[in-house]
Amino acid sequence: MTADKERDVLVIGSGATGALSTMVLAQAGLDVLCLEQGGWVEKNEFAHTHTNWAWQRATNWNPDITRRDHPDDYMMGTDSSQPLMWNAVGGSTNAYGAIWPRYRPSDFRKGDEHGMQPNWPIAYEDVAPFYERVDAILGTSGLTGDPAMPPRPECPTGPLPFTKAAKKLSEGFDKLGWHWWPAEAGVISEDYDGRPACNNCGLCNGCPRGSMSIYSQSVWPKALEAGAELQTHARVLKILTGPDGRATGARWKNRVTGEIVETKAKIVIVAANGVGTPRLLLASGIGNSSDMVGRNLLHHTLVSAQIWVDEQVDGQMGYVASVLGREFAETDTSRGFVNGFNFNCTTSAPSAGEMATGWMSGTKAPWGKDHHTWMEKRFGHSIGLFAIGDDLPNPENRVYLDPTETDEDGIPVVKMHYEPGENDKRMMNYMLDRLQDLGEACGAFDIQLNDYRDADGVYRTPAWHMIGTCRMGDDPATSVVNGWHQSWDVPNMFIVDGSVLATGGVVNPTPTISALALRAAEYIRDNFVDLTTTERTLAA
Amino acid sequence: MTLQDAKKGALLAKLAPSVAAFVDELLPGGDGWPSGATIGVQFPLVERLIEQNGEQALMALAETLDRIGAPFDGMDPDARVEAVKSMEANEPARFGWLRDAAFQAYYESPIVVTLIDAAGTPYKILPHVSGYDLPRFDRATQTPRHNRGRYIPTDQVAPVDTSGLNLDTVKTDKWGLQR
Numbered sequence: 001m002t003a004d005k006e007r008d009v010l011v012i013g014s015g016a017t018g019a020l021s022t023m024v025l026a027q028a029g030l031d032v033l034c035l036e037q038g039g040w041v042e043k044n045e046f047a048h049t050h051t052n053w054a055w056q057r058a059t060n061w062n063p064d065i066t067r068r069d070h071p072d073d074y075m076m077g078t079d080s081s082q083p084l085m086w087n088a089v090g091g092s093t094n095a096y097g098a099i100w101p102r103y104r105p106s107d108f109r110k111g112d113e114h115g116m117q118p119n120w121p122i123a124y125e126d127v128a129p130f131y132e133r134v135d136a137i138l139g140t141s142g143l144t145g146d147p148a149m150p151p152r153p154e155c156p157t158g159p160l161p162f163t164k165a166a167k168k169l170s171e172g173f174d175k176l177g178w179h180w181w182p183a184e185a186g187v188i189s190e191d192y193d194g195r196p197a198c199n200n201c202g203l204c205n206g207c208p209r210g211s212m213s214i215y216s217q218s219v220w221p222k223a224l225e226a227g228a229e230l231q232t233h234a235r236v237l238k239i240l241t242g243p244d245g246r247a248t249g250a251r252w253k254n255r256v257t258g259e260i261v262e263t264k265a266k267i268v269i270v271a272a273n274g275v276g277t278p279r280l281l282l283a284s285g286i287g288n289s290s291d292m293v294g295r296n297l298l299h300h301t302l303v304s305a306q307i308w309v310d311e312q313v314d315g316q317m318g319y320v321a322s323v324l325g326r327e328f329a330e331t332d333t334s335r336g337f338v339n340g341f342n343f344n345c346t347t348s349a350p351s352a353g354e355m356a357t358g359w360m361s362g363t364k365a366p367w368g369k370d371h372h373t374w375m376e377k378r379f380g381h382s383i384g385l386f387a388i389g390d391d392l393p394n395p396e397n398r399v400y401l402d403p404t405e406t407d408e409d410g411i412p413v414v415k416m417h418y419e420p421g422e423n424d425k426r427m428m429n430y431m432l433d434r435l436q437d438l439g440e441a442c443g444a445f446d447i448q449l450n451d452y453r454d455a456d457g458v459y460r461t462p463a464w465h466m467i468g469t470c471r472m473g474d475d476p477a478t479s480v481v482n483g484w485h486q487s488w489d490v491p492n493m494f495i496v497d498g499s500v501l502a503t504g505g506v507v508n509p510t511p512t513i514s515a516l517a518l519r520a521a522e523y524i525r526d527n528f529v530d531l532t533t534t535e536r537t538l539a540a
Numbered sequence: 541m542t543l544q545d546a547k548k549g550a551l552l553a554k555l556a557p558s559v560a561a562f563v564d565e566l567l568p569g570g571d572g573w574p575s576g577a578t579i580g581v582q583f584p585l586v587e588r589l590i591e592q593n594g595e596q597a598l599m600a601l602a603e604t605l606d607r608i609g610a611p612f613d614g615m616d617p618d619a620r621v622e623a624v625k626s627m628e629a630n631e632p633a634r635f636g637w638l639r640d641a642a643f644q645a646y647y648e649s650p651i652v653v654t655l656i657d658a659a660g661t662p663y664k665i666l667p668h669v670s671g672y673d674l675p676r677f678d679r680a681t682q683t684p685r686h687n688r689g690r691y692i693p694t695d696q697v698a699p700v701d702t703s704g705l706n707l708d709t710v711k712t713d714k715w716g717l718q719r
Contacts, residue, residue: 048668049666049668049669051648051650051665051666052584052644052648053648053666053668054644054647054648055584055588055641055644055645055648058644059588059592104691104692105691105692105693105694105697106691106692106694106697108694109694109697112697112698112699113697113698113699113700114699114700114702115699116702116707123694124694125694143677143679143683145683146689147687147688147689147690148688148689148690148691149689149691150691150693158676158677158679159677159679159682160677161674161675161676161677162677162678162682163674170684174686177688178688179686179688179689180684180686181684181689182677182682182684189676189677198671199668199670199671199672200671200672200673200674201667201668201669201671201672202667202672203667203668207668208668209668303716312660312661314661314662316661316662316663316667317662317667317672317674318672318674326689326691327688327689329691330690330691330692331700333700333701333702333704333705336705337705337707338700338702338705350667351647351648352647352652352653352656352663353643353644353645353646353647353648354644356643356644356646356647357639357640357643357644358640364639364640364643365643367565367566367567367624367639368565368566368568368621368624369568369570371566371567371568372570372571372573373571376659379656379661380661420715422707422708422710422711422712423705423707425712425715425716426712426715428715428716429712429715429716429719432716432717432719449717451715451716451717452716453716453717459716
């Protein structure tokens with residue numbers, strides 16, 4: 001065991017929220033160490049730079065942690081969802097799509113609206129300024145003036161190209177009289193902050209050229225320039241606490257040398273995502289007086305459709321998201337359920353091979369004499385549609401530790417269970433009908449729906465969004481952190497990743513997660529001295 | 541050499557033409573498209589099979605192809621198709637992996653990529669490197685003018701009537717594609 005020096009702040013996890021937290025606190029002159037279990041991903045390690053990039057996206061760059069064999073991952077099992085993440089500097093932004101919509105004001109007030117979800121301890125207005133500031137740090141693109149969203153300033157760069165797929169979809173939405181808007185993206189349409197504008201390559205799972213904001217390129221250089229220290233290949237084994245209940249630091253393993261190190265810190269920030277954070281808290285036996293750690297896992301209700309149209313829409317080109325549809329985003333109980341959903345419309349598969357092997361809907365090209373005719377008619381003619389809704393929390397949907405199985409370091413293997421509830425099922429049925437409507441309005445010659453249920457009927461959603469497992473709230477009995485992300489039980493421990501989201505909204509959560517992390521980091525910065533001694537967490 | 545070794549040797553000896561013939565049934569040539577074997581799909585197919593399933597997968601593949609009569613010498617075209625269909629029916633998982641791997645290898649061939657592009661669908665072997673040209677967003681003509689959509693401001697979020705939903709008592713048994 002090696003004793004490291006004491007740091008002002010120890011950050012666990014270098015993904016989106018760990019990166020932002022480290023940057024803010026290092027820029028304030030604090031001594032910050034960030035521990036990351038993976039390493040840097042060099043540009044030529046990404047699939048994008050190889051001719052077999054499509055094959056790599058299905059194999060060694062498969063975002064499903066249970067379907068690849070990567071030494072930087074920890075052991076994980078699931079009986080349902082596909083857990084999608086990446087473990088490296090920059091975290092899952094190395095493989096995400098960077099669709100960049102914001103939460104709606106009502107997303108923070110579901111307790112008032114129907115009571116089947118909690119109110120957040122904060123409101124949209126508390127987060128809004130941080131959305132703008134995160135956008136400025138990262139570089140985003142989009143179009144202001146959407147009547148379905150609160151007013152906001154211009155994005156740092158203008159909207160990405162309006163593709164043929166977007167045009168086709170807009171015509172379908174117009175025919176139905178439904179709302180649509182060009183998608184916001186964590187991608188720059190013009191050169192920004194030393195990074196080049198998007199070149200419309202279509203391979204939007206991470207972006208080694210840096211046009212998409214992967215945090216290893218957009219945030220980490222600023223954090224390191226400010227003096228932060230980043231220790232890669234450092235797997236945290238336990239968060240340590242003292243007799244007063246305060247965190248004292250963490251015990252971690254250097255995965256290169258095998259050395260076990262204990263680093264002391266005045267403040268500990270956990271930023272290990274909606275699976276990694278509850279895994280670590282449960283393994284450390286801390287922060288869980290509410291029994292809410294790992295529970296209330298949210299993924300969003302997700303269904304999809306793949307449509308094919310006669311016109312050539314060239315969905316292999318351009319940013320992955322084309323338009324968003326917010327017609328059904330707010331609750332309307334006449335539909336038979338609470339909460340709403342958005343349409344996240346994409347372009348299409350960037351690869352003919354992915355199209356042939358069942359992109360989006362699982363519809364595969366035939367083999368044999370009809371193969372080429374099928375591909376000629378469909379590659380360049382496909383559009384993908386997601387419907388993404390706000391799922392209700394269920395404490396039995398959760399991340400938990402296996403009672404017997406452990407990994408090589410003796411840490412229990414983390415498991416995941418998720419199944420949709422009654423409200424979610426009703427919503428998915430409604431969403432599938434509306435996807436069918438949209439496909440028909442677009443004049444599709446084929447519409448294939450996907451409910452993500454396997455042959456046994458199990459819902460195996462592709463779960464980029466693993467949130468809610470350490471949710472924030474006003475009440476220590478029903479939440480894990482307060483409105484400033486401060487653990488109710490461990491007053492100098494902050495959780496800043498997506499696990500704190502109390503509701504999922506109807507959108508991709510990374511913009512909100514990032515805005516919240518920036519807000520929390522600035523709170524820690526501005527209250528650092530008090531937080532180094534406080535022994536009690538108060539409601540925010 | 542044992543009889544078993546001799547049998548294995550015979551199977552492996554014809555593996556190369558067998559995989560090539562199999563690939564050509566999956567991806568036949570015609571109408572300007574090269575067949576799978578013509579552009580060498582069988583080579584990455586076999587390499588990836590071993591990478592994912594270990595060296596023993598090679599012998600299993602040889603045995604599977606032998607069972608369906610590959611390399612199909614002396615079989616007419618319909619009989620070849622029927623042979624592959626029998627594998628699809630009897631070994632769906634193995635067949636599905638081979639089919640998908642063959643499709644992927646075919647479409648990452650620079651020759652096929654170039655043919656797709658030449659036929660009028662813009663397509664590049666390394667699109668991330670050189671990108672695709674798309675016109676910039678035109679605010680004058682592409683900004684939505686529909687004025688549709690609404691949101692509820694924070695101070696106007698109000699209780700909704702959920703009394704008719706009966707979420708606890710009325711259960712949805714048929715959902716998803718079964719709805």
